[in-house]
Amino acid sequence: MSRELQVTIDCADPGTLAEFWSAALGYRVQSPPPGFDSWDAALDALGIPPDRRNDASGIVDPDGHGPRVFFQRVPESKVGKNRLHLDVRAAPGLTGEERMAALEAECAGLLRAGATRIARYEPAPPLEGGHIVMADPEGNEFCLD
Structure with a gap:
């Protein structure tokens, strides 16, 4: 059985990296959940406070072929060379x-x-x-x- 692949990147600023990697890969920032016209509206409905709204972001291949790339905020900064790139x-x-x-x-x-x-x-x-x-x-x- 095949599996879907998601690439997850730990970072300090998920929104900025999502925009950068969208441009680099020809992807787009993932749309908000059905029923919401913006991420702010969805996050309001979920009760996410404004200071937590950049904790995560995802980008997707507009053609649906490539893996989703997920950016998650972590407290520590990058140290050393990537083991995977x-x-x-x-x-x-x-x-x-x-x-x-x-x-x-x-x-x-x-x-x-x-x-x-x-x-x-x-x-x-x-x-x-x-x-x-x-x-x-x-x-x-x-x-x-």
């Missing part, structure tokens, strides 16, 4: 200069959205197509691949 497949099927140009274009947009560039790795055929290592606004590493 996301690869954002920004240049599938491209090789060489064309691939790296597409990755650089994606990198520029993510820098404007709050990412940090860490390193660029050049293509080294046949096994390495080249990639760019970045970090989201809270320092979580990911690769543009």
Whole structure:
């Protein structure tokens, strides 16, 4: 039996990371529950106080194919390198200069959205197509691949 996959990211500011990763993945912030026209209305009905409304946020693939990504506030900050990271497949099927140009274009947009560039790795055929290592606004590493 197959299972659904949700990626959960611990963070300090779920709303900000949800917006960032929505842009990075082409996702959208998850809609409020049925019967509510906004998250504020839903959270009001649930009795969630205003100071707790950024405790969690989720994003979803608008086409329904990719996993849900859930952001949850935690009290501790990130320490050290991630043991697991996301690869954002920004240049599938491209090789060489064309691939790296597409990755650089994606990198520029993510820098404007709050990412940090860490390193660029050049293509080294046949096994390495080249990639760019970045970090989201809270320092979580990911690769543009």
